[in-house]
Amino acid sequence: MADQTEETKSTNKNKRTLIIAVIALLLIVNGVVYYMDYREKQELKAEINSKNTELLETYEKLTQISSELDRKIQEIEALGGDVAELQQAKAELEAEKEQLTRSASIAQRRYGEIREKVQGYETLLKQKDVELTRLRALSDSLYAENTNLKTTQNKLSDSISLITEKRAELQKKVNVASRLKAENIKVLAVNKRGKEREGEFRDRQVEQLKVTFNLADNPVAPIESKDILLRIIDPDGNVLFDVATGSGTMMINKREEFYTARQEILFDNTRQQLTFMYEKESDYEDGTYQVELYAEGYLIGTEKFTVK
Numbered sequence: 399m400a401d402q403t404e405e406t407k408s409t410n411k412n413k414r415t416l417i418i419a420v421i422a423l424l425l426i427v428n429g430v431v432y433y434m435d436y437r438e439k440q441e442l443k444a445e446i447n448s449k450n451t452e453l454l455e456t457y458e459k460l461t462q463i464s465s466e467l468d469r470k471i472q473e474i475e476a477l478g479g480d481v482a483e484l485q486q487a488k489a490e491l492e493a494e495k496e497q498l499t500r501s502a503s504i505a506q507r508r509y510g511e512i513r514e515k516v517q518g519y520e521t522l523l524k525q526k527d528v529e530l531t532r533l534r535a536l537s538d539s540l541y542a543e544n545t546n547l548k549t550t551q552n553k554l555s556d557s558i559s560l561i562t563e564k565r566a567e568l569q570k571k572v573n574v575a576s577r578l579k580a581e582n583i584k585v586l587a588v589n590k591r592g593k594e595r596e597g598e599f600r601d602r603q604v605e606q607l608k609v610t611f612n613l614a615d616n617p618v619a620p621i622e623s624k625d626i627l628l629r630i631i632d633p634d635g636n637v638l639f640d641v642a643t644g645s646g647t648m649m650i651n652k653r654e655e656f657y658t659a660r661q662e663i664l665f666d667n668t669r670q671q672l673t674f675m676y677e678k679e680s681d682y683e684d685g686t687y688q689v690e691l692y693a694e695g696y697l698i699g700t701e702k703f704t705v706k
Contacts, residue, residue: 607676
């Protein structure tokens with residue numbers, strides 16, 4: 399009976415040992431499984447973080463390239479270059495950025511393709527750098543040429559201005575040279591019997607005033623119609639004026655002045671002689687009178703006579 403009890407105790411002890419061993423083994427297995435699972439999760443997490451970092455770096459790279467494309471487009475447009483290719487690349491790049499901001503699965507699937515395109519965008523930028531260098535050189539050349547052209551144009555303008563000025567000056571000299579000149583001016587008093595007196599005379603001896611002169615030779619003056627105006631100015635400085643006898647007004651030194659008589663002639667440069675006959679309705683005051691002859695607004699001759 400005592401042996402049986404010892405045997406039973408031994409069997410129970412073995413069972414407990416086995417159970418403890420099994421439990422320990424299960425704990426070990428569970429620990430290993432848990433460790434493997436934990437390690438796998440950590441590795442997966444690290445891989446995801448790595449992928450996310452790469453995606454973020456790629457997105458930032460695309461953003462930088464987008465900004466660079468904008469600068470290239472603006473500069474090439476300013477230089478007159480073709481920006482169609484750059485604008486198309488810009489549109490595609492913005493689409494790639496949009497895809498990277500979508501769900502992780504789409505981003506992961508497209509990452510490889512987008513990564514390869516980044517290199518293509520960078521290559522395009524380098525090519526455009528070469529084109530920009532060429533365009534800048536061309537722009538500098540055109541600017542230099544334009545500057546030279548403006549300098550030449552300014553010199554030409556100065557020359558034209560000088561020629562115009564000299565031409566105007568020459569024309570002014572020609573105009574002055576072409577002015578008529580009255581020569582051999584005589585003022586005669588004609589009485590009622592037709593007798594003429596020159597120089598000094600009395601009022602009763604003056605039925606008419608006769609002014610004669612000839613136009614000097616002037617090869618510069620054109621042969622054309624001319625208006626010759628006569629002004630007779632009394633001792634008080636007043637112009638003898640009578641509309642009924644053909645008097646009127648004229649411009650002298652930009653002022654309107656009276657004239658005594660007028661006649662239109664054809665100047666033919668033959669030293670032609672002209673005569674004015676003026677009959678005054680009232681008496682002549684004593685004193686010295688001034689006779690002035692005008693053509694085209696300028697004075698061509700003067701003479702005096704005295705009434706005593």
